[in-house]
Amino acid sequence: DAKTTQPPSMDCAEGRAANLPCNHSTISGNEYVYWYRQIHSQGPQYIIHGLKNNETNEMASLIITEDRKSSTLILPHATLRDTAVYYCIVRVVGSARQLTFGSGTQLTVLP
Amino acid sequence: KAGVTQTPRYLIKTRGQQVTLSCSPISGHRSVSWYQQTPGQGLQFLFEYFSETQRNKGNFPGRFSGRQFSNSRSEMNVSTLELGDSALYLCASSSRDKGFTEAFFGQGTRLTVV
Numbered sequence: 001d002a003k004t005t006q007p008p009s010m011d012c013a014e015g016r017a018a019n020l021p022c023n024h025s026t027i028s029g030n031e032y033v034y035w036y037r038q039i040h041s042q043g044p045q046y047i048i049h050g051l052k053n054n055e056t057n058e059m060a061s062l063i064i065t066e067d068r069k070s071s072t073l074i075l076p077h078a079t080l081r082d083t084a085v086y087y088c089i090v091r092v093v094g095s096a097r098q099l100t101f102g103s104g105t106q107l108t109v110l111p
Numbered sequence: 112k113a114g115v116t117q118t119p120r121y122l123i124k125t126r127g128q129q130v131t132l133s134c135s136p137i138s139g140h141r142s143v144s145w146y147q148q149t150p151g152q153g154l155q156f157l158f159e160y161f162s163e164t165q166r167n168k169g170n171f172p173g174r175f176s177g178r179q180f181s182n183s184r185s186e187m188n189v190s191t192l193e194l195g196d197s198a199l200y201l202c203a204s205s206s207r208d209k210g211f212t213e214a215f216f217g218q219g220t221r222l223t224v225v
Contacts, residue, residue: 043219093211098159101146
Protein backbone atom coordinates (compact mmCIF):
# COMPACT_ATOMS: atom_id res chain seq x y z
CA ASP A 1 0.00 0.00 0.00
CA ALA A 2 1.13 3.54 -0.75
CA LYS A 3 2.53 5.65 2.04
CA THR A 4 0.64 8.71 3.27
CA THR A 5 1.79 11.92 4.91
CA GLN A 6 -0.40 13.93 7.27
CA PRO A 7 0.28 16.89 9.56
CA PRO A 8 0.66 15.69 13.16
CA SER A 9 -1.89 18.08 14.60
CA MET A 10 -4.50 20.68 13.72
CA ASP A 11 -6.95 22.87 15.62
CA CYS A 12 -10.38 23.93 14.48
CA ALA A 13 -13.01 26.19 16.05
CA GLU A 14 -16.29 24.56 16.90
CA GLY A 15 -18.88 25.10 14.18
CA ARG A 16 -16.27 25.80 11.51
CA ALA A 17 -15.19 23.45 8.77
CA ALA A 18 -12.22 21.23 9.51
CA ASN A 19 -10.05 20.52 6.47
CA LEU A 20 -7.59 17.68 6.99
CA PRO A 21 -4.98 17.21 4.25
CA CYS A 22 -3.24 14.02 3.19
CA ASN A 23 -0.45 13.48 0.69
CA HIS A 24 -0.22 10.15 -1.13
CA SER A 25 2.06 10.94 -4.05
CA THR A 26 2.90 7.28 -4.78
CA ILE A 27 -0.70 6.11 -4.97
CA SER A 28 -1.41 3.49 -7.63
CA GLY A 29 -4.29 3.57 -10.05
CA ASN A 30 -6.22 0.85 -8.23
CA GLU A 31 -5.71 2.20 -4.72
CA TYR A 32 -8.52 3.91 -2.89
CA VAL A 33 -8.17 6.67 -0.31
CA TYR A 34 -9.74 5.83 3.06
CA TRP A 35 -10.27 7.92 6.14
CA TYR A 36 -10.74 6.58 9.65
CA ARG A 37 -10.77 8.36 12.96
CA GLN A 38 -10.04 7.23 16.47
CA ILE A 39 -11.53 8.97 19.43
CA HIS A 40 -9.44 8.53 22.55
CA SER A 41 -9.40 4.94 23.84
CA GLN A 42 -11.95 3.73 21.30
CA GLY A 43 -11.56 1.60 18.18
CA PRO A 44 -11.06 3.39 14.86
CA GLN A 45 -14.21 4.41 13.03
CA TYR A 46 -14.62 4.37 9.26
CA ILE A 47 -15.49 7.77 7.81
CA ILE A 48 -15.36 7.70 4.03
CA HIS A 49 -13.43 6.41 1.04
CA GLY A 50 -13.02 7.27 -2.64
CA LEU A 51 -11.08 6.46 -5.79
CA LYS A 52 -10.94 9.61 -7.87
CA ASN A 53 -14.27 11.37 -7.63
CA ASN A 54 -15.22 13.56 -4.70
CA GLU A 55 -17.38 11.76 -2.19
CA THR A 56 -19.81 12.92 0.48
CA ASN A 57 -21.69 11.11 3.19
CA GLU A 58 -23.44 12.07 6.39
CA MET A 59 -20.16 12.44 8.24
CA ALA A 60 -17.80 14.17 5.85
CA SER A 61 -16.69 15.04 2.34
CA LEU A 62 -13.61 13.73 0.59
CA ILE A 63 -11.91 15.82 -2.06
CA ILE A 64 -9.28 14.03 -4.17
CA THR A 65 -7.07 16.06 -6.50
CA GLU A 66 -7.17 15.29 -10.19
CA ASP A 67 -3.71 13.70 -10.15
CA ARG A 68 -4.79 11.73 -7.03
CA LYS A 69 -1.59 12.61 -5.23
CA SER A 70 -3.37 14.31 -2.36
CA SER A 71 -6.77 14.54 -0.74
CA THR A 72 -8.65 16.55 1.87
CA LEU A 73 -11.19 15.33 4.38
CA ILE A 74 -13.73 17.99 5.23
CA LEU A 75 -15.88 17.97 8.35
CA PRO A 76 -18.33 20.74 7.45
CA HIS A 77 -19.35 21.83 10.95
CA ALA A 78 -16.91 20.49 13.48
CA THR A 79 -18.14 19.73 17.00
CA LEU A 80 -16.22 18.96 20.18
CA ARG A 81 -17.03 15.28 19.60
CA ASP A 82 -14.99 15.37 16.39
CA THR A 83 -11.80 15.72 18.43
CA ALA A 84 -9.88 12.60 17.44
CA VAL A 85 -6.90 11.25 15.53
CA TYR A 86 -7.71 11.09 11.83
CA TYR A 87 -5.98 8.52 9.67
CA CYS A 88 -5.62 8.68 5.90
CA ILE A 89 -4.98 5.26 4.34
CA VAL A 90 -4.58 4.11 0.77
CA ARG A 91 -5.24 0.52 -0.19
CA VAL A 92 -6.45 -1.75 -2.91
CA VAL A 93 -10.03 -2.80 -2.31
CA GLY A 94 -10.70 -6.52 -2.30
CA SER A 95 -7.10 -7.47 -1.80
CA ALA A 96 -5.55 -8.25 1.56
CA ARG A 97 -7.84 -6.67 4.05
CA GLN A 98 -5.37 -5.18 6.44
CA LEU A 99 -5.21 -1.45 6.98
CA THR A 100 -1.80 0.20 7.23
CA PHE A 101 -2.16 3.09 9.67
CA GLY A 102 0.29 5.97 9.73
CA SER A 103 0.65 8.49 12.53
CA GLY A 104 -2.51 10.38 11.62
CA THR A 105 -3.54 13.94 12.46
CA GLN A 106 -4.69 14.86 15.95
CA LEU A 107 -7.62 17.20 15.35
CA THR A 108 -8.64 19.28 18.33
CA VAL A 109 -11.92 21.14 18.07
CA LEU A 110 -11.86 24.19 20.30
CA PRO A 111 -14.96 25.70 21.95
CA LYS B 112 -27.39 -4.56 14.49
CA ALA B 113 -24.83 -5.28 17.18
CA GLY B 114 -21.29 -4.05 16.62
CA VAL B 115 -18.00 -5.84 17.08
CA THR B 116 -17.67 -7.19 20.61
CA GLN B 117 -14.34 -7.76 22.25
CA THR B 118 -13.85 -9.44 25.59
CA PRO B 119 -12.50 -8.81 28.08
CA ARG B 120 -12.15 -5.02 27.96
CA TYR B 121 -9.26 -4.96 30.42
CA LEU B 122 -6.74 -7.56 31.44
CA ILE B 123 -3.68 -7.63 33.67
CA LYS B 124 -1.21 -10.46 33.26
CA THR B 125 2.25 -11.32 34.54
CA ARG B 126 5.31 -11.78 32.36
CA GLY B 127 5.60 -15.32 31.08
CA GLN B 128 1.88 -16.02 31.23
CA GLN B 129 -0.33 -16.47 28.21
CA VAL B 130 -3.54 -14.71 27.33
CA THR B 131 -6.52 -15.30 25.05
CA LEU B 132 -8.63 -12.46 23.70
CA SER B 133 -11.99 -12.89 22.03
CA CYS B 134 -13.72 -11.06 19.21
CA SER B 135 -17.29 -11.48 17.96
CA PRO B 136 -17.73 -9.80 14.57
CA ILE B 137 -20.83 -8.14 13.23
CA SER B 138 -23.42 -10.72 12.25
CA GLY B 139 -22.78 -11.86 8.69
CA HIS B 140 -19.18 -10.63 8.57
CA ARG B 141 -16.70 -13.41 7.92
CA SER B 142 -13.47 -11.43 7.85
CA VAL B 143 -11.86 -10.66 11.20
CA SER B 144 -8.60 -8.77 11.56
CA TRP B 145 -6.55 -8.09 14.66
CA TYR B 146 -4.40 -5.03 15.39
CA GLN B 147 -2.07 -4.03 18.17
CA GLN B 148 -1.87 -0.39 19.24
CA THR B 149 0.96 0.96 21.37
CA PRO B 150 2.09 4.56 21.95
CA GLY B 151 5.44 3.85 20.32
CA GLN B 152 4.43 1.81 17.27
CA GLY B 153 0.91 3.02 16.64
CA LEU B 154 -1.65 0.70 15.07
CA GLN B 155 -0.09 -2.41 13.60
CA PHE B 156 -1.74 -5.29 11.76
CA LEU B 157 -1.41 -8.69 13.40
CA PHE B 158 -3.40 -11.09 11.22
CA GLU B 159 -6.63 -11.61 9.37
CA TYR B 160 -8.98 -14.56 9.24
CA PHE B 161 -11.62 -15.34 6.68
CA SER B 162 -13.72 -18.51 6.66
CA GLU B 163 -11.66 -20.01 9.48
CA THR B 164 -8.39 -19.60 7.56
CA GLN B 165 -5.61 -17.14 8.24
CA ARG B 166 -5.32 -15.08 5.07
CA ASN B 167 -2.68 -12.58 5.98
CA LYS B 168 -0.17 -12.04 8.74
CA GLY B 169 1.72 -9.02 9.97
CA ASN B 170 5.28 -8.86 11.22
CA PHE B 171 4.88 -10.28 14.71
CA PRO B 172 6.64 -13.17 16.42
CA GLY B 173 5.15 -16.63 16.58
CA ARG B 174 4.04 -16.00 20.17
CA PHE B 175 1.08 -14.22 18.61
CA SER B 176 -1.45 -16.61 17.13
CA GLY B 177 -5.11 -16.70 16.35
CA ARG B 178 -7.97 -18.75 15.12
CA GLN B 179 -11.46 -18.34 13.79
CA PHE B 180 -14.44 -20.53 14.47
CA SER B 181 -17.23 -21.62 12.15
CA ASN B 182 -19.48 -18.87 13.54
CA SER B 183 -16.78 -16.30 12.55
CA ARG B 184 -15.88 -15.52 16.16
CA SER B 185 -12.14 -15.18 16.53
CA GLU B 186 -9.62 -15.51 19.30
CA MET B 187 -6.06 -14.38 19.50
CA ASN B 188 -3.51 -15.84 21.85
CA VAL B 189 -0.25 -14.43 23.10
CA SER B 190 2.08 -16.84 24.83
CA THR B 191 5.03 -16.11 27.09
CA LEU B 192 3.95 -12.54 27.65
CA GLU B 193 6.55 -9.77 27.67
CA LEU B 194 6.26 -6.28 29.11
CA GLY B 195 6.28 -4.92 25.56
CA ASP B 196 3.06 -6.78 24.79
CA SER B 197 1.17 -4.25 26.88
CA ALA B 198 -1.13 -2.64 24.36
CA LEU B 199 -4.65 -2.06 23.15
CA TYR B 200 -5.66 -5.03 20.99
CA LEU B 201 -8.30 -4.20 18.43
CA CYS B 202 -10.43 -6.46 16.33
CA ALA B 203 -12.12 -5.41 13.10
CA SER B 204 -14.71 -7.18 10.99
CA SER B 205 -15.69 -6.65 7.39
CA SER B 206 -17.99 -8.13 4.81
CA ARG B 207 -17.11 -9.73 1.50
CA ASP B 208 -20.50 -8.69 0.21
CA LYS B 209 -19.34 -5.09 0.28
CA GLY B 210 -15.90 -5.90 -1.03
CA PHE B 211 -14.35 -5.53 2.40
CA THR B 212 -14.55 -1.77 1.92
CA GLU B 213 -15.32 -0.86 5.52
CA ALA B 214 -13.74 -2.30 8.61
CA PHE B 215 -15.75 -2.04 11.80
CA PHE B 216 -13.65 -1.98 14.92
CA GLY B 217 -14.47 -3.11 18.42
CA GLN B 218 -13.64 -1.15 21.56
CA GLY B 219 -10.52 -3.18 22.09
CA THR B 220 -8.97 -5.14 24.94
CA ARG B 221 -6.47 -3.22 27.05
CA LEU B 222 -3.76 -5.69 28.07
CA THR B 223 -1.27 -4.74 30.76
CA VAL B 224 1.69 -7.03 31.39
CA VAL B 225 3.42 -6.56 34.73
